[in-house]
Amino acid sequence: MPLVTVKELLKAAEDGNYAVGAFNCNNMEIIQAIVQAAEEENSPVIVQASQGAIKYAGLEYITALTKLAAEQTKVPVALHLDHGTSFEQVVKCIRHGFTSVMIDGSAYPLSENIGLTNKVIEVARAIGVSVEAELGKIGGTEDDITVDEKEAAFTDPQEAREFVDATGVDALAVAIGTAHGIYKGEPRLDFERLKKITSLIDIPIVLHGSSGVPDEAIKQAISLGVRKVNIDTNLREAFVKKTRQVLEEKPREIDPRKILGPARDAMKEVIREKIRLFGSSGKA
Numbered sequence: 001m002p003l004v005t006v007k008e009l010l011k012a013a014e015d016g017n018y019a020v021g022a023f024n025c026n027n028m029e030i031i032q033a034i035v036q037a038a039e040e041e042n043s044p045v046i047v048q049a050s051q052g053a054i055k056y057a058g059l060e061y062i063t064a065l066t067k068l069a070a071e072q073t074k075v076p077v078a079l080h081l082d083h084g085t086s087f088e089q090v091v092k093c094i095r096h097g098f099t100s101v102m103i104d105g106s107a108y109p110l111s112e113n114i115g116l117t118n119k120v121i122e123v124a125r126a127i128g129v130s131v132e133a134e135l136g137k138i139g140g141t142e143d144d145i146t147v148d149e150k151e152a153a154f155t156d157p158q159e160a161r162e163f164v165d166a167t168g169v170d171a172l173a174v175a176i177g178t179a180h181g182i183y184k185g186e187p188r189l190d191f192e193r194l195k196k197i198t199s200l201i202d203i204p205i206v207l208h209g210s211s212g213v214p215d216e217a218i219k220q221a222i223s224l225g226v227r228k229v230n231i232d233t234n235l236r237e238a239f240v241k242k243t244r245q246v247l248e249e250k251p252r253e254i255d256p257r258k259i260l261g262p263a264r265d266a267m268k269e270v271i272r273e274k275i276r277l278f279g280s281s282g283k284a
């Protein structure tokens, strides 16, 4: 089926009390792994691309591959820009057929974040594209965006309310103790803060930096209103681990298909596990 918006996927997730997985892609094998896993689980899914992924693979490739994968499956697939930081980048993605965009103005003061988000919403709304914004600063590194531990700041619930009232954004990424990339210790999520945020705002919450967060914590976050869960690092790990394993077993292998095929399968298994954890299995 044609690509759908994140907004409609998260509306159904809200009604059914589950979350939809948003998985980062960089190439064909990752896109295939994401959509095949969703199909096998009969689950909705979000394919997302960061600015770094777009720089690597090309906007046209990412869009064409994801549109094709969506058209060839019966499960609903959305294509989302992850951590867009410039208005121009967001507009380019919308023009190429992304059905959802994130505008990450979290590095700016509240009023500038609101202004930038509203500018994006004005364009996106006109053509039915959904918009995610970020408030608070999520630590760690996501491709070319790094927020070090000292800079990371948890989302203030009152500010979240002010932000949502001033923008009417479709989904909000919050900082409650997760970070992008590999965790040094076990992450501890601030569930009280999450509870406060969801009691004050009525739109779906997005959890970034979800690789490495214990399953129980993910489940609790979903029970408190998280509706989109972002996963990147776990896919990279599965990809590289399998690639290394194949090359260790067959050091003379030169056929890329015999290396990338098993890597794709390994990522697919990780994605299927996540889909089951998020509760979206069977919800397509």
Ligand code: 13P
Pocket (backbone or CB within 6 Å): 024, 082, 083, 142, 179, 180, 181, 182, 207, 208, 209, 210, 211, 230, 231, 232, 233, 234
């Ligand atoms: P992880 O790399 O920790 O899975 O985070 C992904 C993410 O939040 C993308 O925005």
